Amino acid sequence: MGCELFDLIVAGKYYYSDAIYITYIPELATIASVKECVLEVRRLQKIKGGSFTLSLPKQWVEKRRLRSGEQIAVSEEEDGALRLYPLAATVEKPLEVTLAFEDFPNLRALEYCVGTYCIQGSNKIHITAKRMIPAEQKKRLKLLRLELPGVEVAEEEANRLSFQVLIDPATFSLEPLIEKASSFSVRLQEDAVKSLVDLDFPLAKEVVERSREAQRHYRVTIRQVALASLSRTIAEKVGVRNCQECITFALIARDLSRLVYHSSSIARHVLTLEGKRRVDREVLSLIAGLSGVSREMQRRAVQAFLRKDVKLAVDVMGDMEDVRGREEALLKRVMEKVRDVDSAVTLSMIARDLRRIAGYAVAIADDAMNRVLTPKARC
Numbered sequence: 440m441g442c443e444l445f446d447l448i449v450a451g452k453y454y455y456s457d458a459i460y461i462t463y464i465p466e467l468a469t470i471a472s473v474k475e476c477v478l479e480v481r482r483l484q485k486i487k488g489g490s491f492t493l494s495l496p497k498q499w500v501e502k503r504r505l506r507s508g509e510q511i512a513v514s515e516e517e518d519g520a521l522r523l524y525p526l527a528a529t530v531e532k533p534l535e536v537t538l539a540f541e542d543f544p545n546l547r548a549l550e551y552c553v554g555t556y557c558i559q560g561s562n563k564i565h566i567t568a569k570r571m572i573p574a575e576q577k578k579r580l581k582l583l584r585l586e587l588p589g590v591e592v593a594e595e596e597a598n599r600l601s602f603q604v605l606i607d608p609a610t611f612s613l614e615p616l617i618e619k620a621s622s623f624s625v626r627l628q629e630d631a632v633k634s635l636v637d638l639d640f641p642l643a644k645e646v647v648e649r650s651r652e653a654q655r656h657y658r659v660t661i662r663q664v665a666l667a668s669l670s671r672t673i674a675e676k677v678g679v680r681n682c683q684e685c686i687t688f689a690l691i692a693r694d695l696s697r698l699v700y701h702s703s704s705i706a707r708h709v710l711t712l713e714g715k716r717r718v719d720r721e722v723l724s725l726i727a728g729l730s731g732v733s734r735e736m737q738r739r740a741v742q743a744f745l746r747k748d749v750k751l752a753v754d755v756m757g758d759m760e761d762v763r764g765r766e767e768a769l770l771k772r773v774m775e776k777v778r779d780v781d782s783a784v785t786l787s788m789i790a791r792d793l794r795r796i797a798g799y800a801v802a803i804a805d806d807a808m809n810r811v812l813t814p815k816a817r818c
Contacts, residue, residue, distance in 0.1 A: 557587050559662070608677060613678050614678055621741040719772070744803060752807040755803075
């Protein structure tokens with residue numbers, strides 16, 4: 440292994456809030472000069488009775504105000520690292536942020552920051568001003584509750600407004616959230632294309648409105664991912680094994696949100712056809728066929744992610760050639776049969792949205808492979 444048991448070189452790293460990781464790295468044992476390594480070095484000691492001890496970094500102990508005799512929990516990670524954390528620090532501390540009203544050039548910038556801090560895991564967000572916050576602007580800020588799930592006004596004064604997130608992270612595991620988002624996206628796409636085939640403009644309007652609810656769901660998912668990256672305790676509650684898996688959950692959440700966007704885009708294009716001549720039936724049939732393939736690709740890609748099925752993910756990627764062929768046939772038919780230029784452009788844009796939905800299904804399949812095909816550290 441490159442070194443004797445008593446000469447183990449270990450590295451201390453700060454992950455999450457109050458934990459320290461200790462990892463055995465065989466490659467470091469051959470380094471001639473420890474001074475060239477940025478990692479902190481400790482020597483393993485054997486004590487009477489056959490046990491082993493290792494001193495903890497003084498700075499880490501003092502920062503957490505630990506005393507002799509306090510209990511330290513020890514757990515082994517998948518890569519062979521040991522994770523140490525004080526039992527007294529396992530209670531999650533609320534994450535708070537205070538924003539100065541005068542620091543923002545306009546209200547939109549402030550709204551964006553409040554939303555971002557919420558998505559990134561803040562439990563309380565305080566907005567303070569040197570003078571009274573104008574009533575109309577405060578009223579608009581309060582409307583953020585409609586966009587941000589679980590957010591309520593906690594405190595309000597003339598020059599102060601505080602939001603609090605009431606969602607318990609343990610309530611939402613990430614895999615069920617992903618499955619729900621996928622089902623939502625599939626139904627949205629079905630109805631968007633149905634509104635075109637039936638020229639059902641009220642349904643198209645409803646699809647556009649419904650897509651806004653998907654954004655709320657997306658924010659909940661990203662918040663859960665962010666909290667999992669900050670706290671190992673929360674990560675275990677929401678079903679995340681490690682930081683690497685956090686990344687794949689963030690990627691699939693983003694890709695699912697793009698699927699919703701393109702379904703909503705189809706519905707918006709359908710609304711521009713109101714008052715136009717009825718669309719050629721063959722064109723509608725080709726659109727329905729392309730939609731069916733891309734929708735099935737999405738469903739299978741998400742299943743590949745949830746089941747950690749590499750073969751299924753590869754199969755989804757192989758369907759993209761069929762999508763390109765169908766799109767080409769559709770565009771050719773549109774050019775031949777649709778005389779109205781505006782309608783032809785609209786139908787071409789719908790074809791592009793469906794191809795992009797298929798493209799994001801491939802991206803989700805790639806997310807599945809990245810979740811599964813990770814190198815295993817040597818223990």
